[in-house]
Amino acid sequence: xxxxxxxxxxxxxxxxxxxxxxxxxxAVMVKNNLVKKIIGMNIVQTxxxxxxISIGAKRGATIPIIAHGHxxxxxxxxxxxxxxxxxxxxxxxxxxxxxxxxxxALSLAIKIYQEYGTLEEDDIRTQTRxx
Amino acid sequence: xxxxxxxxxxxxAGLLIYGTSDFPPWSDPESPASTHVSPYYIEHTIEDTSVxxxxxxxxxxxxxxxxMFETIVIFTAGIACFFLLRVTKREDHESRLYxxxxxxxxxxxxxxxxxxxxxxxxxxxxxxxxPYSLIIKITCRLIVPFIMLFALYVIAHGHHSxxxxxxxxxxxxxxxxxxxISNDLRxxxxxxSEKMATFFCSAGVFIYAGTGLLCLLLGLNFLDYGALAKILxxxxxxxxxxGILAVEIGVxxxxxxxxxxxxxxLSSAGKHDEGL
Numbered sequence: 575x576x577x578x579x580x581x582x583x584x585x586x587x588x589x590x591x592x593x594x595x596x597x598x599x600x601a602v603m604v605k606n607n608l609v610k611k612i613i614g615m616n617i618v619q620t621x622x623x624x625x626x627i628s629i630g631a632k633r634g635a636t637i638p639i640i641a642h643g644h645x646x647x648x649x650x651x652x653x654x655x656x657x658x659x660x661x662x663x664x665x666x667x668x669x670x671x672x673x674x675x676x677x678x679a680l681s682l683a684i685k686i687y688q689e690y691g692t693l694e695e696d697d698i699r700t701q702t703r704x705x
Numbered sequence: 706x707x708x709x710x711x712x713x714x715x716x717x718a719g720l721l722i723y724g725t726s727d728f729p730p731w732s733d734p735e736s737p738a739s740t741h742v743s744p745y746y747i748e749h750t751i752e753d754t755s756v757x758x759x760x761x762x763x764x765x766x767x768x769x770x771x772x773m774f775e776t777i778v779i780f781t782a783g784i785a786c787f788f789l790l791r792v793t794k795r796e797d798h799e800s801r802l803y804x805x806x807x808x809x810x811x812x813x814x815x816x817x818x819x820x821x822x823x824x825x826x827x828x829x830x831x832x833x834x835x836p837y838s839l840i841i842k843i844t845c846r847l848i849v850p851f852i853m854l855f856a857l858y859v860i861a862h863g864h865h866s867x868x869x870x871x872x873x874x875x876x877x878x879x880x881x882x883x884x885x886i887s888n889d890l891r892x893x894x895x896x897x898s899e900k901m902a903t904f905f906c907s908a909g910v911f912i913y914a915g916t917g918l919l920c921l922l923l924g925l926n927f928l929d930y931g932a933l934a935k936i937l938x939x940x941x942x943x944x945x946x947x948g949i950l951a952v953e954i955g956v957x958x959x960x961x962x963x964x965x966x967x968x969x970x971l972s973s974a975g976k977h978d979e980g981l
Contacts, residue, residue, distance in 0.1 A: 584730035592721045596714045603710040631732040632739055639866065640750065640757040651751065653744035654734055659759040660743045663768060666760065667775035670871045670960060674782030677967035681789045684974050 587628040594621035608686065608693045612679045619672045623665045630661035638662065754945040756864045764869065765949040765956075769928040772952070773913050776959050780910045783963035787903070790975030803827045831889060831979045845887030852880040860957045864946065870953035874909075874960025881965045890973055890980030899977060902966040909959025916951045928952075 582589065594617060601614025638659035640651055683693060690698050729736035746763050756762040764772050803812045806826055853876075860873030885893035917928040925932035930948025931941035939947070972980035 581726060585725045585728055587731045588725040588728055589722060592718055592725070595721075596718045599717065600710060600714045603713070604707050628731060629736070629738045632734045633732040635734070637867070638747065638759040640747075640759065651748050653739075653747045656747050656759065658739045658743040659746055659763050661738070662760050663763045664771075666764065666869070666871055667772060670875065671775055671778050671782075673875075674779040674963060674967070677971060678782050678785050678789070680971055681786045681967075684971070685789055688974070 587631075588625070591621045591625040591628070594618075594624065606695050608683050608695065609680075611695075612676065612683065615679065616672065616676060619668070623668060623672075626661040626665045626668075630658040632657045753942065754949065755942045756946055756949060758864055758866065758868075760867070761863050761869050761949060761953070765952045766928075766930065766945060769917070769952065772956065773917065773928070776910055776913055776956055779963045780906050780959055783903075783906050783966050786967045786970045790970045791977075792975045800832065802830045802832050804830045829891065833979075842887050845883055849880045849884050852883070853877055856880065856957075860953055861950075863953055864949065870956030871960055873953075874957035875964060877957070877961040878964030878968070881961075882968050885968065885972070885980070890969070890977070894969065894977060897965060899966065899969055902962045902969065905958050905962030906966060907959075907962075909955045909957070909962060912955030912958065913952050916948060916955065920948070 598614045598617030598619075598621060601617065602611050605611050605614060632654065635655055635657045638656045640656070686698065687693055690701050692698060692701075729738075733739075746759055746767060750756060750759050750762045754762045754766050756766075800813055800815045803814060804810075804827065805812060806828055811830065812827075856873045856876035858873075859868035859876060860870055863869035863873070881893060881897060884896070916930070916933075919936075920929050920932040921927050923932035923935050930945040932944075933948050934941045934944035937944050937947055969977055969980070
């Protein structure tokens, strides 16, 4: 039990992202309403973003902006003083792309609503079977 | 079905949590993600690009290709929304509401009815119209220019503080959306037409790719901004800083156009007539 508690204290950031991702996955699988499925998809994206950002953390480091940097490197820069900028860069673009894909998903949902008059998945399925 | 999904989810969670036992502990400076390529970025950003914000220099310089294609992804998403939703054929005779400004009477003009001329006396309102709050309208109108100014600061100061093209572009787009929500969609389209929004989408991507192509024409690799030194009359390191700024401006314009055009299409289901 002590091992498990120690494990949890050192890696609980991963546990949080796993729980979030599973909530999103459950919503995508179970929910009947298409908008709720889209929200589930977005929760999965948020979980991935949280995972990447938590990877970038370093103990005792500060934000990845070189202090007094505009003077042009008069002092040595140590990598241990700044957190890892790479996950931030990747997630910065991923957030905007997530918004854009959310727009596409919602416009597909609008089209489906115009076609079938409902966003409930089982109603759509019975309508397509009748045709 | 629900129980089956719950079992799958719990199994997945169990496997993933079991997998975390091999992961490095949180905020470990020696973790694999922080030991290979990122120390190079941190230690060389000043001498390579003279940009103190490492996120900006990695975004636009070291990983410029990645960001260019991310910009193309959001451009494609905006165009996809347009093609999915936009209704070009106007069904003209749905019933419309007009507000007579002199008497304060709201008129409903039914299908086939004669529409009033565009005049100062009548103002069109949405069919699902609710009397709105003047306070909200005026407050938003006052705030919008300052939000846009802040967005320009975020774009232009991305070299030295958190910020850059993506964030600034989203803030400008949000300001436009705030204006559209607090007034109505037609007022926003009057300020920034659909044509201009779509033009901004493609212009931003064009600025990004064009900067890369300019570097190619000046004799170095695609998106190697050091080549811009020849036309900017500076040393290559400063030229890289300026190249990053050009690219960030392109990203900002593209993101703003995409956000606004997606909002126009989504909120009115492609009619650009009555929306939120």
